[in-house]
Amino acid sequence: MAFVSRARVEAVGKVEGFWPEAPDLAVEVVSPGDTYTDVEEKVFAWLDAGTKMVVVINPRQRSATVYKSPSDITALAEADVLAGGDVVPGFELAIREIFA
Numbered sequence: 001m002a003f004v005s006r007a008r009v010e011a012v013g014k015v016e017g018f019w020p021e022a023p024d025l026a027v028e029v030v031s032p033g034d035t036y037t038d039v040e041e042k043v044f045a046w047l048d049a050g051t052k053m054v055v056v057i058n059p060r061q062r063s064a065t066v067y068k069s070p071s072d073i074t075a076l077a078e079a080d081v082l083a084g085g086d087v088v089p090g091f092e093l094a095i096r097e098i099f100a
Contacts, residue, residue: 001027022050029057053087
């Protein structure tokens with residue numbers, strides 16, 4: 001899943017096919033066949049491309065990890081709340097709701 005702000009969409013205008021730039025937010029759900037290395041490579045590829053926030057959802061652990069840079073990483077447990085911060089202002093979602 002990906003999110004691009006309205007301001008960026010309006011600045012680019014009509015797009016045919018895929019969005020031509022990195023999204024503001026990317027969400028990656030860990031699949032049973034994914035390795036830690038595979039997921040980490042995807043996360044850092046998104047960040048390198050200019051994505052401001054990458055959220056990795058781990059259904060097995062019922063957790064989420066938020067990456068804003070290779071060194072700004074926040075682990076969230078089921079009791080925590082995922083906040084959009086300056087990337088998606090006003091957005092909040094209880095991690096437990098993801099797994100409800």
